[in-house]
Amino acid sequence: MDNPRSDRVRSVAALSKRSVRTRTGRFAVEGPQGVREAVRHAAPLVRDVYLTPEAMARYADDIVGPARAADRWVHEVTPEVLAAMAGTDTPQGVLAVVDAPAPTLDDVLAAGPRLLVLLTHVRDPGNAGTVIRGADAAGADAVLVSEASVDVHAPKVVRSTAGSLFHLPVVTGLDVAATLARLREAGVRTYAADGSGTTLLPGADLAVPHCWVMGNEAWGLEDDVRAACDDVVRVPIHGLAESLNLAMAATICMYASAGRREDGRCGE
Missing domain, CATH: 3.30.1330.30 (Ribosomal protein L30/S12)
Incomplete structure (x- = not known):
């Protein structure tokens, strides 16, 4: 050609x-x-x-x-x-x-997931792609993406995933409130990752099936989303950095979950 x-x-x-x-x-x-x-x-x-x-x-x-x-x-x-x-x-x-694959939330929940991540209002292609890649590396069962987030099949997102888009289900177009309710019904705890949290990451109960809920890069999670989650968890910052990049925070949280699974404590 x-x-x-x-x-x-x-x-x-x-x-x-x-x-x-x-x-x-x-x-x-x-x-x-x-x-x-x-x-x-x-x-x-x-x-x-x-x-x-x-x-x-x-x-x-x-x-x-x-x-x-x-x-x-x-x-x-x-x-x-x-x-x-x-x-x-x-x-x-x-x-x-x-x-484009079209997995559904029903498909994900039917498989009995142990670790999920939900992106709410995430607009930056690089962040979305990096979270998908991090979820893949951490052994997450799926990535859930709200209807208000970036299109995961946009070129910049696809490149940022470095192929991880084809390794795990990525469910898109989700209503956040309805998704949180469905997760609760399925026995999956929801943890809002937010700097306002009183629970520090090392103290979060990661032995149960759970989903990390991540907010927008600029304003974080909305009040009603935080209130709808089972707990609000903060990644401790030991240096002088004001905050963590969304993708970095998500990866840290997911690797904490993966570490708990490797310790043999997940699912006890």
């Missing part, structure tokens, strides 16, 4: 727009790491893989071969075509179009 103005190229490039992603139910994954993980862990959702000639040779074993083995369409394109499709200034020669 060598025409950067073709209809196919334009349709792929248009996936940078949320309205197009919503209408088509598809999104683009750029770069070898994300595409590799999509092919490995979500091959049925991968519609097309596009690679430059150099990338075809470089990733023959870990992307091209597995994609073809899964009966996915693999296309060799010129660097100009790849650049027209991609949303980055320096594309890495690999791009895939993927059907």
Whole structure:
């Protein structure tokens, strides 16, 4: 494929727009790491893989071969075509179009989760992507995302997840109040992570199934959300830093939960 103005190229490039992603139910994954993980862990959702000639040779074993083995369409394109499709200034020669997965809260709860994280009004793509990546690393069962948060299939979010988007369920479009109520009904405790908390992280009961509830980067959690949670937990700050970045705080909380699980105390 060598025409950067073709209809196919334009349709792929248009996936940078949320309205197009919503209408088509598809999104683009750029770069070898994300595409590799999509092919490995979500091959049925991968519609097309596009690679430059150099990338075809470089990733023959870990992307091209597995994609073809899964009966996915693999296309060799010129660097100009790849650049027209991609949303980055320096594309890495690999791009895939993927059907957006649609896990539900019912699916997550039916699996008996031990550790969840709920993002409420999180607007920064980098923060959202980093929390998904941190949840994956900490062994969380799913990430829950409110309807007012950033689109997790936006290009910047997808890149920030570094492929973790394909490793665990990410449920989107949730009403926060209804979700907190459902979690309570399912026996999952909800912990608002907030600097106003009187419970310090080391003192939180992480031996039970629980969900960390994270707020907006600028204003944190709304009063009614904090009140609806079972406890408000504060990450202690021992130095002079005024506060922690949202993604950093979420990762610290989730790793505290993972540490409790590794100690063998989770689920007693």
